[in-house]
Amino acid sequence: MSTLRTNALEGMDAKNSITIVAGAGNITTTNVQEGLAKCFAKWASNSSHAIADSFNTASMTDPGTGVGNANFTNNMSNANFSISATTESMNEAVNFANVSTSAVSVSTYNSSHSATDNAHTTATVHGDLA
């Protein structure tokens, strides 16, 4: 087996799109750009919405208990992207709302279905960038 060492790969047809072909008969392919998470953030909604770490997040808006609105730096292409979000607590529900190409709102609820703050809330976005 050989190892490819490089600092940059660039698509030929589209600069930011590279497809990896694997498997017999070139059946299995992976589009690198499509598979990457386009945004993530981890924040504490139980204090000052301090953002522990992030990528492609410009700001976080706290509109009330248990809610965090992540505002993107690089817009998404459309509002049909995928969001995965979670908290550190068991028995909690997380949902999203107010989705646009520039932001998404993440809400967390306790087992009594009341909005609740958390020390650790995380969200990740997959989809296409503008």
Add this chain to the structure above:
Amino acid sequence: MTPEFQGTHLWDRLGWAKQNLEPFRSEFCIVWEDPDNLDEPAKVTHPDPNWMACALNGGILPPVWVYWELKKDEAKPDFVKHTRGYLLHNTEPVKVMTESEAIEYLIMKDIPEKVWRDYEQANHRRLFIVKKEQLPQHRTWRNAWKIDQQVA
């Protein structure tokens, strides 16, 4: 030294910034109320430390009007997806900003225009830039937070 980024995809610039710039934790945040929903609790917008690093470094972020253009496109009834994303990548990036300039930029980017346009002339004061230490120290009554109009 920041590379010449005009024409480089914004997302790639953010990747460069994440690798090369130290996050900057601003002591400021923006407290605001939606003038169309004054019964809702006051909202608080916090700058992201990695974004602040980009703003203070300069040469990475697009001018704020680019976001306004994309917002206009998205508001059109026949909007399906952005077709002018190139504005984010090809427009000359903004130069170095001070912390207050970065906060002002963020207000115009992430807070609805109806909140900040002519806000000083409104009867009901609806926007403040405050230090985080000025916020209530606990969140027990979070959904009752309002801008104190007497202070305003």
